[in-house]
Amino acid sequence: MKRILVLLLITHQCWAQSSTNVARPPKQPADSMSIYNRQLRPDEMKQDLQLFLDIRKKANSGLYRYRTEKQIDSIYKWAFTEARKPMSTLDFYKIMLQLTDFEGSCHNYTEPQADLVGYFNRQRGFFPFALKYIDGKMIFNSKTDKIPVGARVLSINGVPDKQLMQSFYKYMTADGFTVTQKQAGSVNRSFGLRYLYEYGIKDSFAIRFTAPGATRPQTVTVPAVSLDERNASLVLRHSAPVDSVIDYKVQPKYSFSMVNPSTGLLSLRIFTMADDANDPRFAVYVSFIDSVFKVLANNNVPNLILDIRGNPGGSDPTFEQPMMYLTDSSFRENTTAYNIFGNGIPYEEYFWGVSTAARMDSAAKAEGKLMLKDYFPVFEHGRSMQDARHNPVYHPKSPGFKGKLYLLIDEDVASAASHLASLVKAYARNVTTVGVETVGGYYGHNGHMALIYELPHSKIKTKFSIVYVIQDAPVKPDQPEGRGIIPDHTVWPSFDDFIQNRDTQMEYVLKLIKGKS
Numbered sequence: 272m273k274r275i276l277v278l279l280l281i282t283h284q285c286w287a288q289s290s291t292n293v294a295r296p297p298k299q300p301a302d303s304m305s306i307y308n309r310q311l312r313p314d315e316m317k318q319d320l321q322l323f324l325d326i327r328k329k330a331n332s333g334l335y336r337y338r339t340e341k342q343i344d345s346i347y348k349w350a351f352t353e354a355r356k357p358m359s360t361l362d363f364y365k366i367m368l369q370l371t372d373f374e375g376s377c378h379n380y381t382e383p384q385a386d387l388v389g390y391f392n393r394q395r396g397f398f399p400f401a402l403k404y405i406d407g408k409m410i411f412n413s414k415t416d417k418i419p420v421g422a423r424v425l426s427i428n429g430v431p432d433k434q435l436m437q438s439f440y441k442y443m444t445a446d447g448f449t450v451t452q453k454q455a456g457s458v459n460r461s462f463g464l465r466y467l468y469e470y471g472i473k474d475s476f477a478i479r480f481t482a483p484g485a486t487r488p489q490t491v492t493v494p495a496v497s498l499d500e501r502n503a504s505l506v507l508r509h510s511a512p513v514d515s516v517i518d519y520k521v522q523p524k525y526s527f528s529m530v531n532p533s534t535g536l537l538s539l540r541i542f543t544m545a546d547d548a549n550d551p552r553f554a555v556y557v558s559f560i561d562s563v564f565k566v567l568a569n570n571n572v573p574n575l576i577l578d579i580r581g582n583p584g585g586s587d588p589t590f591e592q593p594m595m596y597l598t599d600s601s602f603r604e605n606t607t608a609y610n611i612f613g614n615g616i617p618y619e620e621y622f623w624g625v626s627t628a629a630r631m632d633s634a635a636k637a638e639g640k641l642m643l644k645d646y647f648p649v650f651e652h653g654r655s656m657q658d659a660r661h662n663p664v665y666h667p668k669s670p671g672f673k674g675k676l677y678l679l680i681d682e683d684v685a686s687a688a689s690h691l692a693s694l695v696k697a698y699a700r701n702v703t704t705v706g707v708e709t710v711g712g713y714y715g716h717n718g719h720m721a722l723i724y725e726l727p728h729s730k731i732k733t734k735f736s737i738v739y740v741i742q743d744a745p746v747k748p749d750q751p752e753g754r755g756i757i758p759d760h761t762v763w764p765s766f767d768d769f770i771q772n773r774d775t776q777m778e779y780v781l782k783l784i785k786g787k788s
Contacts (some may be wrong), residue, residue: 584686
């Protein structure tokens with residue numbers, strides 16, 4: 272277990288997939304939904320629901336962060352009422368998703384059992400095309416002669432676009448009451464497995480759309496495809512050249528370049544360049560950051576763009592490093608951090624581990640308990656406060672950047688990345704923030720250490736981070752509680768730029784710089 276501000280996981284994790292073989296005459300293995308998506312009895316669901324709630328009350332310090340006890344009781348009352356009749360594992364999973372999402376933490380994650388995920392992945396039931404969220408609409412994003420790029424998708428298999436988008440909100444957790452990632456992700460990230468979970472396996476898709484510039488709707492019906500075929504199609508989507516610019520799976524984790532003689536660009540795609548300060552890679556990264564600010568100082572560069580769009584987070588203390596060159600103030604990672612159970616593991620018989628891919632063994636579990644004791648040594652008055660050794664003061668570094676800073680953020684900035692954005696907004700010199708409100712919070716979050724539990728009957732796994740963090744983030748008049756970092760200039764990708772494959776947000780910043788000079 273490493274001290275990690277856990278990635279959102281706003282993307283699905285890779286599960287270890289196993290297959291269940293059931294005899295079918297004559298000795299053929301069965302592979303059907305009825306095996307993996309079995310009917311659950313009311314008593315089984317009641318036990319899983321009660322355990323789900325009990326674990327969270329005992330171990331999840333963020334349960335009542337954004338919701339009152341009365342509100343939590345109310346949604347669980349609804350869930351218990353829904354579970355009075357038998358239902359499939361998948362339908363029960365959708366209830367659990369709503370409970371998970373209601374808490375308001377982008378580190379929350381709930382997933383059906385691996386065998387069910389594996390079954391879906393084997394089916395030829397996937398939507399074959401890419402879609403893009405633009406101006407609140409579902410825009411067609413694949414190159415095909417069936418539907419033109421830029422067409423507005425009005426419905427799929429009879430379900431209207433707005434209903435489709437809303438149905439996927441519960442799959443994407445967010446800090447507090449932020450909805451930006453839900454809005455974009457309901458289109459950009461929801462027509463793979465999430466569509467199958469929500470609407471079942473379909474043989475074909477009737478797509479109703481209006482072509483760009485047209486008013487008369489058309490309908491095209493296309494066959495479903497395999498997961499491999501869908502993934503291959505996504506690689507060739509129209510917007511891939513622009514999307515890839517901020518994709519941490521494509522780009523280096525960190526890089527620097529000069530856009531022009533007066534503007535530098537520091538890109539931080541994901542904070543996994545080192546696990547911690549003892550990782551040999553950390554010194555390399557620190558040296559790189561220092562070299563960037565020396566280049567800026569030696570050449571008197573007046574403008575710096577810090578681009579962290581799409582950054583889902585990562586490990587501490589990587590995100591603090593650039594901040595020290597951007598401020599005249601000392602700062603900490605947080606003003607308060609604690610868990611609510613000490614250094615044991617509550618409900619240990621149901622504890623799975625810290626990764627859904629493999630169950631934690633006894634040796635790793637023992638190591639994890641020692642780490643908990645090191646970070647949270649004393650349990651008093653219902654809290655184990657973080658040891659001060661793990662919350663150092665960071666001081667300004669030279670050569671500090673004294674020019675104009677432009678911070679680029681978007682709806683997928685989470686965890687350690689949104690924590691950096693919070694510090695930049697709080698303490699950076701002469702900063703302008705451009706983009707979209709982050710999914711990670713400005714004032715605080717639940718993060719650092721994730722625990723995963725498996726429910727005994729449904730085999731649903733649920734993950735949450737145990738540390739209640741109040742960030743070193745002074746109150747700002749434009750920063751309401753329970754929200755992500757609010758940009759000075761809210762800029763979503765535009766339709767015209769989508770068609771032309773231009774980066775709307777970067778173009779906006781460059782125009783700001785040009786107008787300033």
